[in-house]
Amino acid sequence: MIYHLLVPFAAQLSVLNVFRYITFRSIYAFSTALIIAIVFGPRVIAWLTKLKCGQYIHEDVKAHQCKAGTPTMGGILMAVSIIPAVLLWADLTNQYVWMTMLVFLGFGAIGFADDYIKVVKKQNKGLSARGKIIGQLFIATAAVGILMLDPDFTTKLAVPFFKNIQPDLGLFYLPFAVIVIVGASNGVNLTDGLDGLAIGPTVVAAGMFALFVYVAGHAQIARYLQVVPVSGVGEVTVFCAALVGAGLGFLWFNAYPAQVFMGDVGSLSLGGALGFVAVVCKQELILLIVGGVFVLETLSVILQVGYYKFSGGKRIFKMAPLHHHFELKGIPESKIIIRFWILSILLAFVALSTLKLR
Template identity: 70%
Template sequence: MLYNLLYPLSSEVGIFNVFRYITFRSVWALVTALLITILVGPAFIRFLKRLKFGQVIHEDVEAHMQKAGTPTMGGLLMGFGVLVAVLLWADLTNVYIWLALLVFVGFGIVGLVDDWLKVVKKHNKGLSARAKFAGQVLVAGTAMFLLIEQPAFDTHLAFPFFKALYPDLGWFYLPFAVLVMVGASNGVNLTDGLDGLAIGPSIVAGACFAVFVYVAGHVEIAKYLRIAYVPGMGEVAVFCGALVGAGLGFLWYNAYPAQVFMGDVGSLSIGGSLGFVAVMSKNELILVIVGGLFVVETLSVILQVGYFKFTGGKRIFRMAPLHHHFELKGIPESKIITRFWILSILLALMALSTLKLR
């Protein structure tokens, strides 16, 4: 909004020329979302407590029982910060911004319904797995159909480390991209089991993809690095900046010991958005590296369930997702969180290094 209102006046007021720089607006989107979540946070947490929107604990980890009743649905706070920051600092004529917001809000609504059923309606399991999956596919499929219809976007799949391998998947790209988005969404959701565990790697991934989308939308840098150029994609860096800022502000209250949990409304919207940003910027497979922590957490659940059924009751891990396995081995929660954060930073650096290795 500020860009659309003030940049046209730059010919008369020179200082408004700074609004043409995506990096400037991305930084201020980050700062805006950060300040909103930190300043609004205390009142929002009190509001959740007053409504008795407390987390219900069902896990078999004794140490978690003391967390019962901690306010949840904190993802609404992040969502507010992201929306305000993006609407203020992004170029609202850019279609990719609106598609990113569609995914962010759409996945958030699916998570909100799930949280509402669990917390307010006291429906222990919330949405059924089938209903949640259907909601995610509906949002992802709608966004992808609109994205593929954009003239500047193509359905080629980029392979990191293999510059010449760039196959066109055609309409098969749509179900593939939907799978990426739904998988990323559920990956963040499964990782959200310890205080600050999911939001830390999400912040790192958001910052990493801010670089990727900026590069993908810059014709000269994209040409130099031999990566797919997507006109207008650089503007999505503003969305990524807002996501990082809101995540940092939320972490202020979600850090161990947490004062509020993000709930599915937060984890599903963040994961779905990261998956969509990866697809838009033609970094679908890089997401496996950037979000490697989410991938491992998801695989631990798949392996645990599969092995349990195949062997008739045996387990690979003491408990899945993987972070609970380490908890039951006696590793303190704060140490698990910190180590997972370190791993997510290392994975992001590895992903960024691929910019020169394609």
């Protein structure tokens, strides 16, 4: 909105040219989302408490029984921080910005429905697993399908560390990209089990993808770094910056001991948005590195369930996802959280190195 109000007058007042720069507007989108989250956080928490949106804690997780009743659905706070920030600072004629926001809101709507049924209607199972996955597949398929209708959008797959290897997946790109988006969404959801555990790696990943998106959208830099260029995608940097700001604002209240949990409305929407951003900037495989914590948490669940069925009741981990395994080994919650954050930062730098390594 600010972009459209001020840029037309840049010819008469040169100082307004600064609003043309994505980097400048991203900084203010970050700041706007952060301020909104911190200012309105107590109000949203009070509202959720009034609605009696208390988190149900499974009886198997004994260490967390003291957290029962803590307000959940805090992902709403991030939504009301991100969307205004993007609307204020982004170029609203950019299709990628709108598609990213719609994926974010679409996955958030699924999470909201699940949370609402569980914590407001007091039906602990929420939406069925089948219902959630069908909704996620529908949104992801629609989003990727629209991308592929654009003749300029390539179905080539960039391989980290091997920039000359770019296989063209053709029509197989659709199911591949859908798996990336849905997988990212559920990966963040599985990681959301300790105070601040999911939002920390999400902020790191969003910050790193802000850089990858900017590079992909800048033709000269993309050419120099041999990154697949995507014309116009650089504007999504504003969304990523807003996500980082909103995430840090949410962490203000979600840090141990948490005053609010993000719920599925937060984890599904954030993961879905990260997955879509990875697809739209042609860095799908980089998500496996940047989101390595989410990958580990997801793999721990897959391995645990698979081995349990195969072995007739035996387990690899004391409990899955992985963070519960470390809890049951006696490692304090705050230490697990910080160590996962450190791992996320390390993986982000590994991903960053792929821009130069070939």
